[in-house]
Amino acid sequence: MDVDREIDYLVGYQYRTLSQNGHVIPEYLIPCYSRLAAIANLVALENPTMKVIAALLRVGVLDEEEDVRREALLGLVKLNPEIAKAALVAGTYDADYQVRATAIEELHRIDPNLAIETAQRLKDDEDEMVRDYAAELLGLPYTKSRPPGDQSPGSKLKSAKAD
Amino acid sequence: MLLACPPTKKNNMPNETSGGEKNRVIDKQEIDNINQSYFELTKETENAPIFIPAHATRQEQIKSSGYRQIKYKWTVLIHGRKHTFEARLHTATLYAPVGTPSNWRITRFVHGTPTGEAKIRICSSRCTSQYVGVKEWHEAARAFVQQTATEKAQKNRLKRGHFKENN
Numbered sequence: 256m257d258v259d260r261e262i263d264y265l266v267g268y269q270y271r272t273l274s275q276n277g278h279v280i281p282e283y284l285i286p287c288y289s290r291l292a293a294i295a296n297l298v299a300l301e302n303p304t305m306k307v308i309a310a311l312l313r314v315g316v317l318d319e320e321e322d323v324r325r326e327a328l329l330g331l332v333k334l335n336p337e338i339a340k341a342a343l344v345a346g347t348y349d350a351d352y353q354v355r356a357t358a359i360e361e362l363h364r365i366d367p368n369l370a371i372e373t374a375q376r377l378k379d380d381e382d383e384m385v386r387d388y389a390a391e392l393l394g395l396p397y398t399k400s401r402p403p404g405d406q407s408p409g410s411k412l413k414s415a416k417a418d
Numbered sequence: 419m420l421l422a423c424p425p426t427k428k429n430n431m432p433n434e435t436s437g438g439e440k441n442r443v444i445d446k447q448e449i450d451n452i453n454q455s456y457f458e459l460t461k462e463t464e465n466a467p468i469f470i471p472a473h474a475t476r477q478e479q480i481k482s483s484g485y486r487q488i489k490y491k492w493t494v495l496i497h498g499r500k501h502t503f504e505a506r507l508h509t510a511t512l513y514a515p516v517g518t519p520s521n522w523r524i525t526r527f528v529h530g531t532p533t534g535e536a537k538i539r540i541c542s543s544r545c546t547s548q549y550v551g552v553k554e555w556h557e558a559a560r561a562f563v564q565q566t567a568t569e570k571a572q573k574n575r576l577k578r579g580h581f582k583e584n585n
Binding site: 273280282285286291296326353360384 | 484485502560
């Protein structure tokens, strides 16, 4: 495998071309799947170099596709958990809930104390999945579904506490 | 005509307004706009391969490659475990051939807990209405874009996981 080329695919300097798509996947999603493939290839390396880790760090924060950011974070955890911690904390600030959920879960796996510290902020997250996970990390009651029309960030948690 | 407007939800779905104000007063023009918005959203979701409830949140993004992504998300309790469903509608890019359909992709997340089961993220497959694990999904996509997909099943999985609109 040509590592530099995979990195280029990942950061968008080069694009994979498909000679035969046959309407299997929409054309416009090919770049996204190509970056996901590059992540899988790079994570499979036995001895990843610093540039591989740097490329994953870059897309873990900057890629426009949430699936790519999420997979990059998971890849970093596999390759270098110590460096991944910083990326995971950054991931807990991500605009997308699935990236935040992945970040807090992985953080809990590799550094429970840091995860608990981060959970203090995420316990009021707008997403139920993230909020529940953070609440449980902090030993708070499991949250309940919000009544229709309630969009305050901590409303579920408050209703659960009230019970 | 002035009417009291109920508290809003996040998603601009039926009978809702954006902005987050509670019990504010709206006029007839605004009601007409809401009704129009209701009509458009109903039209948008009517061809979805999964029922999208009215309380789903809606988020719209324009990607740099030119397509629009509209993401609906909702959470339900199934057998005592919370499941979050995500329905993404991808419109064709501006430069796509005329008639290129939009695509739906459905993802299901089974919530995990720090002390309980691990979170499982699963993608859908249309032919069987079953969900395929994210690892299998990504593996199929990886093999396909690298043109090493030898299994017909992998191609079928990808094809069936992207639901063409109006099917």
